[in-house]
Amino acid sequence: MYRIRFHGRGGQGMKTASRILGTAFFLEGFEVQDAQRYGAERRGAPIFAYVRASREPIKERGIIQRPDLVIVADDTLLLIDAPGVLKGMTPQSVLLLNSEEEPKMWKDRLNFSGAVFALPDVQDLKEPTEQLHIGTVCAAAGARFVGVISQKTLKQAIQDELDILGNQIVEENLEQALRVYDLMEAYAGKIKPSSEPAVADYPDPAWIEMPYEDARISAPAIHAAATSLKNPTGLWRTLRPVIDYDRCHRCSSICSTFCPENAISVNENGYPQIDYQHCKGCLLCMEQCPHHAIESSLEHTKTLESDKGDEI
Amino acid sequence: MTRRLLTGNAAAAWGARLAEVDYVPAFPITPQTEIIETIAHWMDQGEMAGRFTTLESEHSMITAAGSAAATGTRVFTATSSQGLLYGMEMLYTVAGWRAPFVLMNVSRGLSSPITLEPDHNDILAARDSGFLQIHCATCQEVLDSVLLAFRLAEDDSVRLPVIVNQDGFYLSYTREPVEIPDIEEVRKFLPAFDPENTQFRAGEPRSQGVAVLGGAFYSYFRYEMHLACLNTLSVFDSIAQDFADHFGRKYGILETYQMDDAEFCFVMAGSFATKAKNAVDLLRDAGWKIGLVRPRLIRPFPADALCRALTGIHGVAVIDQNLSMGKGGILYTELASALYSSNSNSPLLVSYIGGLGGRDITREEFFKMARETRHAVETGKVPLPRLLYTEDELRQMRKLQTIAHAPWG
Known part of the structure; x- marks a missing residue:
């Protein structure tokens, strides 16, 4: 086969x-x-x-x-x-x-x-x-x-x-x-x-006896906060939005408001910063930016510049 | 006749098309939606006659299916999992109308927690409803079973609706070669339905599902349904033979594989039985006398056929892809009751729960179930029912729990 x-x-x-x-x-x-x-x-x-x-x-x-x-x-x-x-x-x-x-x-x-x-x-x-x-x-x-x-x-x-x-x-x-x-x-x-492979060549499955655990552990509930942050949905991205800070007018709200993933925050100097761990690359921010300060690049050719937000 | 690659969902749609159904009430749900999309597309293109209606829920969909069937039209509908359960009230109700139609269920594990992948708790939740149940293991069987199901449902001695079950993903989204019968041949096998007195008409007032206060009247109607359901066991073989004469494929109430000289066997339902066949082949290469019994009909329960098939077998590994909370495997329970009331020298049964929520059952697990069953026969000590679950799987669970149960902040 x-x-x-x-x-x-x-x-x-x-x-x-x-x-x-x-x-x-x-x-x-x-x-x-x-x-x-x-x-x-x-x-x-x-x-x-x-x-x-x-x-x-x-x-x-x-x-x-x-x-x-x-x-x-x-x-x-x-x-x-x-x-x-x-x-x-x-x-x-x-x-x-x-x-x-x-x-x-x-x-x-x-x-x-x-x-x-x-x-x-x-x-x-x-x-x-x-x-x-x-x-x-x-x-x-x-x-x-x-x-x-x-x-x-x-x-x-x-x-x-x-x-x-x-x-x-x-x-x-x-x-x-x-x-x-x-x-x-x-x-x-x-x-x-x-x-x-023949039967003899397969390892024995390591079965366990399922232990009883009380409902505080075994109910399918998530008690911790903000666990979705641990899911790096940024890896779904094929196109990356990149902010050109020279052209950014610090309007502070449009790109971050339109981002459906809440992956754009505004830093203390009023510049938007993209959280690439969670940005899915939908490029809505690029479409909405009135000053065309956001461009897209292929994820493959991502540059160091795009991660510079912290220094702005 | 053409042979081509079809998913289980496409095969189900072809079954409805070839049965020349008049009416398809529909409601989407993963992993069933492809079936109604395919039928809707054909009707839109004029390739399939009939009427397609999207209802607002499965409860209404099953009501519409039963109502249309009660007018004497041929009806096909489909759902899955939560949808089947949402329509459960009407499932029992329309079965009581004794109006025959076919419902395709694409098995998917039930909430909670929610999943998309298959097990049989959805379909088995409907086992006491009065619907017959045919469980499929291949995409070919899905198409063929729709045709068989209409013949069974419409048979004078039965007149009950039928659920045909296929496993989500493992059949519904898997393409394999399927022979599509010629429509002319299908018409000979499955002629237009003559409903006789099952013909509600606008303008001809009649009553259906009437109130019967007083338990004796009620008991009569309910037990008649039970007897009609059991009648399937005696008409199945002749309908299946007729099917074989037309299409060359013979279906039994049970599928038996390598059982002639077997001392041990697996018993299980659905598409995972394909994997069991592979395990049987490999075990036979290693010198085992082992086989597989797969009940196709689950309702009515083929008790006599199973007892006969298991005569002379020393040990049986029963693999349930379902779990009755507080009891265990449903197939195991029903098989044990069938064997207990038979006169035969019953084999020893070992109960396994596997494949819940689409969890794979690996070759090495089939081998280990065979070894444990043989050991039980040799020692006379039957192990407790077991969930197929590995150390590594529990480790993965622990990782998720560490995240889910971390303190706030």
């Missing part, structure tokens, strides 16, 4: 990626399961989806315990625990990243014993005016790595899954996907179907 997991952020098309790869396997005659792990959906939050494919009926369900291939659309997910990108990976697993950094750097940094590969420079896959369809690109790379999905099948799968979005979007997706499929020819078949 092939077991493949996609990690990305809400909005990057990880569900679409799993569906394209699932359909491609299916068109090649495989039995398939594909699914996205839904939670409380939100754009930018860590999301994963998975595909199983086998020549035999599939007798597994739910999340993949031991993936053969993990494809990551956004390398910032590797820096945080919450998405669980490396969960269940073994020395035989392969990690395929969309990253400007070298695979070797990630292999060392993550202390990961399996193989790490990178997608080609994804910005080169598209025309300058086009949007990058990273989900489809990841699906195409996955199709190449398993080596059992032809280019014709991949095209068909993309058409089947994206048909509803109209011709132009389908064409853009096809071009980007086929480009990455061609560029990664050397990786064809890097992923082989894995078999299951």
Whole structure:
């Protein structure tokens, strides 16, 4: 069985990626399961989806315990625990990243014993005016790595899954996907179907006897104040608002009032400061600022300047 | 006939479409909403006939479903979890009307605390309502069970509504290959419903669900529902055979897997049984004589079929994806009562609670349940019911509690 997991952020098309790869396997005659792990959906939050494919009926369900291939659309997910990108990976697993950094750097940094590969420079896959369809690109790379999905099948799968979005979007997706499929020819078949360990090779589950605890402990209540501060929702951000303090008129209220996350405070000198631990990057502040003193930058290219608020 | 990848939700919608239902009263709830979205889209595009109405709650939705069914139309509706419970009053009420229709429940754990992921406490809360219950393990079975359910519901000897259950996420949001039957073949298997005297009409005043003060009248109607429910056990096989003749897939009241020479087995309901099959395969590779019994029908409870299937089995690990507070696993309890009143040499039962709120059940846990069950048979000592829960899971819980219970300020 092939077991493949996609990690990305809400909005990057990880569900679409799993569906394209699932359909491609299916068109090649495989039995398939594909699914996205839904939670409380939100754009930018860590999301994963998975595909199983086998020549035999599939007798597994739910999340993949031991993936053969993990494809990551956004390398910032590797820096945080919450998405669980490396969960269940073994020395035989392969990690395929969309990253400007070298695979070797990630292999060392993550202390990961399996193989790490990178997608080609994804910005080169598209025309300058086009949007990058990273989900489809990841699906195409996955199709190449398993080596059992032809280019014709991949095209068909993309058409089947994206048909509803109209011709132009389908064409853009096809071009980007086929480009990455061609560029990664050397990786064809890097992923082989894995078999299951025998019964004796599994560790005993460390079951416990559930202890009785009184309701002061065991009722599902949060007694502490402001616990939401501990949830760094800033990691959902793909775009970062940056305040240009040279242009800020210290009106002191507009950006901080409109911020739906209450992530902009005003310091004692009257300047707004953004709490990047909790700013989700909605950019409402940028839209509302009457003096155009807030700009957006890609989270990836964030600069030191944007954290300078304290010194203003 | 076409075979394509469908989620359990899409398979449910296809079942309603192929059954050519007249009326779909709807109310959204995760993880069911995709079903009614799909049907609404088809009706909007003119690909599916019938009327779609969004009600303001599940209570009204189930009332509308029962009322429409009482006019003799074919009705499909769907809900999940809190929605099913919100409509619970009407669930009991419309079942008493003896008006047949099909309700798809997409299992999701109940509040509190709130969750989105599946277990069977929602569907089993409806087990005494008079609805029949079919529990599915694959997306194919979801589609097929909708068709089977209409035949069962509309059967002269039954005339009760049916709940078809699929597990949220593990089926509802998971695509797998599903054969979509040809509509012409479905029409032969499931012809238009002839309701005979179940035909309320505007302008023809009749009464329904009348008051019957005096317990004896009431007892008659309620026990007749019970007998009708039990009748399902005798008509199921012939309807399932008819289904197999048309579509090539045979469904039993129980699914049995590798039971022919088995000495041990797992008993469980729903889609997690797929995982049990995998565990059975691996255990058999390691020399075990072990199998799986999965009841498809939970209401009526297939007591005789289970007793027969478990004849000669030494030990059974019963895995309940539900928890009756203050009692334990519901399937375990019902299976024990069935075996106690049978004449057979009953197997030893070991009770496990697992998969609450979608908590995974791992391969190694199936292996350990098999080993514990064998040990219980060898020693004659039956372990206490156990929640599948690990040291690491409790550690994670402690971390959250440290945050939740920190002092103010």
